[in-house]
Amino acid sequence: MIRDTSAQDRLVEVRPARHRKLLLIGGAAATVAVLAFAAPKIATMFSADSSVSASRLSFGTVTRGTFVRDIAAEGKVVAAVSPxxxxxxxxxxxxxxxxxxxxxxxxxxxxxxxPELTNKLAQEKSNADAMQVEYLRAQVDAKKKRNELQKTYDNAVVDQTAAERDLKRYQSAFDKGAVPVADVDKAKSVLDKASITEKHAQSDLAMDNDSLTFDVESKKLAHDRQVLMVQDLERQVDDLxxxxxxxxxxxxxxxxxxxxxxxxxxxxxxIDLSALEVEMKVPESFARDLAIGMPGEISGNGKQWNGKVSAISPEVVSGEVAARLRFDGATPQQLRQSQRLSVRVLLDRRDNVLTVQRGSFVDESAGRYAYVVNDGMADRRDIRVGASSIDKVEILAGLKEGDKVVISGADAFGDAKHIAISR
Structure with missing residues (x-):
């Protein structure tokens, strides 16, 4: 038979340990106290619609203070005048x-x-000279014609005067019986003929004078028109x-x-370097708030200059709108074409305003609600937002100063209203 170790076994008397009982009792009491304290939180955790890790979220705190709406971007120096x-x-x-x-x-x-334009100018100059000669000749011819008409009229007047004297002489002789009545009648006929001739000579002088004037004026206008054509061609040749x-x-x-x-x-x-402007690209969402004349700040090379919005493009390209700022005062001399500068345009400034850091929650909820974080829980709350800037958004209702809000990552919540935030 195989021998066991029973002969070596020895009964040991176990003495009761009081301090061990006290430790067990104290541990049980502490466990009960912790469970009693954490019971509401545990109940809240179990009542949450879902749970999201805090590492996936970004938080912001509602503060009260000055709210400045501005647009900050990188600008490029461009020439205001670059024909x-x-x-x-x-x-x-x-x-x-x-x-x-x-x-x-x-x-x-x-x-x-x-060469074509130069030759055309020479030809038109020659035509102008020829028309000038025609104009001068027309003046000479008109003067000569007027002299002839005046001579004819003067002769007619002399003939009429002589006929009047002859008639008077014949009439006086007839009254004395020295000449027959036939001579008197003949003298009357000669006077009538001289009077008609004088009348027609006077009419011809007046009418032909007008005709000659019109002819000379026509030559002058043709010459003036040709001179204008030559001047225009000279301008075109000079523009070469x-x-x-x-x-x-x-x-x-x-x-x-x-x-x-x-x-x-x-x-x-x-490029006119004496008139420089700064061109910047503005996101489409802010472009509607821009207006010509708004103040701005331009900084670079360790310096800062004041400026004003001088132009806003009506076209949206790749979600951006081009705007230009003009320096308020003299253009800095040290700037160069296409140099990069920092630009800031002030849209609005308000004091004593509730604001929170801007995040994706504004676009995700259209500014209608936000998730407020308290004791590890994010509760959905209806809010109303106002104006927004690059980094902040104005809170009009629904939040108070000191509230902690989920500003990004809330898209993971879905439509849940109570979210547990796990670490």
Missing amino acids: TLYAPYGGAVVLKVHAGDVVKKGQVLALVSS NVKSPVDGQVGQLFIAERATVAKDAQLLSV
Whole structure:
């Protein structure tokens, strides 16, 4: 038989331990107290519609203070005046400047060679000279014709006077019986004929004088019209010397040297560096609040300048609207074309306003409700929001100062009204 260890076993007497009982009793009491204290929270947790980790959420606290609505963005320096010059007539172009050259107003930047236009000017000048000769000849002819008509009229007057004297003499002789009545009648006929001749000579003088005046005036108008045509062609020929309209700098050259271009082809651009503006891109949601004349701040190179909104584009491109700010005062000299600057436009300023950090909850709920966090629970509450800025939104109703609100991540709540926030 195999022997066991029963012979080695020894009964040990266990003494009662009072301190152990006390520890067990104290632990049970503490457990009951903790359960009693946490019971409401546990009940609340079980009453929640769902549970979301706090790491997936962002929170903001409702505060009271000054609310400033502004738009901050990066701007780019652009020229307020940047004209593009075009070819006034088709032909070969000779450039007199290079990109980046500083130019003065009226300086010739390019020459357009147009033999056709030059020849046309010479032809029209010749026509103008010929019309001037015709006009002068018409004046001489009219003067000569007037002299002849005046001579005819004067002779008629003399003849009429002589006929009147003859008639008087014959009448006196007839009264004395020296001449027969036939001589008197003949003298009367000669006077009547002289009177008719004088009358017609006077009429011809007046009528032909008007006709000659009209003829000379017609020649003058034709010459004046030709002179205007020559002046217009001279202007066009002068425009072949493409001149700078402003003091500035040559921007972009659109053609190569001695290129042949058509009429109205782009040649080059000139940048007026004395009138610079800052262009910024504004989100479409803020563009409706912008207005021309709003104050702004432009900063860069360690300096800050005041400005005003000078232009707002009516077109939305990629969800953004282009706006321009003009410097309030003299344009800073150290700025350069396309330089990047920081821009801030002040839309509105209010004091003693309830605000909370802006988040996606404004767009997700259309500003109708928010989730207020208290003791690990997020409860849905109806609210009413007002104006909004880049980083804050105005609270009109539904929240009070100090409330903690879920500002982003609430899309995970769905339609739940009570959400447990787990750590």
